[in-house]
Ligand code: NAI
């Protein structure tokens with residue numbers, strides 16, 4: 001059984017109590033990590049504070065060079081990172097390999113980004129020179145979930161380091177192993193010890209201690225709305241900025257004139273990728289009435305042919321992350337039995353090659369009332385819910401009819417319809433005749449409404465990790 005320590009000030013730290021890491025493909029534990037609490041968080045924030053004092057004065061080209069070194073090491077270790085990522089999350093190996101590539105890309109992208117991020121001069125009057133510069137927050141706190149541990153780590157750690165901050169990360173207790181590998185790689189890349197620390201353990205203990213710590217200058221959180229609110233309160237106590245990425249119930253809106261040959265494989269991937277445990281999963285299918293029967297029949301056929309299996313056999317669909325998540329998903333299936341029609345799937349798979357892994361069939365729930373919990377709440381499993389619309393106005397009303405607003409997909413061959421939908425659908429990203437950006441490192445990403453606030457990825461994601469200082473000099 002692997003027992004990697006937490007990573008504080010460049011060293012492995014162990015605690016008496018530990019948290020088991022379970023392989024979702026088998027339901028069996030295969031590693032443990034320390035059950036950290038306030039004491040370890042204290043050490044980590046102190047180490048990051050000291051390291052960040054020097055780091056902020058390291059010239060930008062040198063910071064960028066070290067970030068590029070991290071990218072190169074991630075590429076070097078891509079296969080071992082992918083194997084561990086797949087094992088701890090249950091995601092198909094191909095996806096985990098892609099996640100590792102995207103992780104490297106974040107470090108490369110933000111190395112370039114910080115080199116291109118200039119301040120400005122402001123024309124106030126002829127006798128005054130006014131300019132702006134970017135100041136780091138000091139130490140940034142990062143609370144990440146288990147669905148894309150590598151990618152979500154990279155999208156906030158890379159820009160934070162680039163801007164001259166120190167970092168303390170609390171990865172999800174279900175999947176903390178690749179974060180520990182990343183912290184070690186950063187030191188190997190030449191990042192000073194103490195600048196990037198990983199404190200493992202539970203949200204209620206290690207996570208809460210980190211988010212409440214007075215030494216933290218900025219918090220990034222990706223996870224549930226419920227915990228996002230708790231963390232926002234903690235941030236308010238210390239009057240610090242937060243970036244909140246709280247998931248969604250993102251619609252794919254399919255008009256009767258859509259090219260279904262193009263749409264069907266993308267719609268399937270949008271809900272089955274990572275077993276539906278993707279913040280931007282295409283979790284609602286809104287389909288124009290006249291093509292409903294045809295589209296549902298085609299989706300059912302594809303769902304029936306999906307290969308399902310353990311992560312390391314590289315199936316199309318792996319298990320969900322945990323017993324808890326399995327129970328949650330099956331709870332929604334129970335609701336569907338009463339309220340809607342299960343058009344395909346709806347069963348847990350166990351025994352034989354599935355053993356006691358957390359496998360769920362791809363599931364298609366049809367004729368869902370748009371007001372019901374099935375259409376309103378994030379299920380976070382391989383479960384697609386379908387409702388029909390009459391016309392474009394109806395589609396907009398349904399698309400916007402949840403608390404969320406993260407991503408949307410529009411399928412039409414009519415240019416005006418496409419642009420009207422882009423204008424009217426409330427979402428941080430809108431895709432037309434495609435869905436999802438496969439990492440989308442370059443593309444600003446984040447939510448409207450309860451999907452959160454702040455933008456990660458792209459150039460937008462860099463600016464959040466610093467604050468503007470305005471200098472006014474009389475000549
Ligand atoms: P969660 O929001 O509880 O966990 C996310 C992270 O927050 C983990 O690192 C956890 O340890 C930490 N955390 C939990 N309580 C905390 C606290 N009081 N203070 C500080 N940190 C805390 O999500 P969970 O329980 O894993 O999943 C529940 C649901 O949340 C899922 O079914 C899904 O709907 C949603 N979710 C959304 C994600 C997204 O990508 N937006 C990712 C993970 C979950």
Ligand code: MG
Pocket residue numbers: 224227
């Ligand atoms: Mg939770």
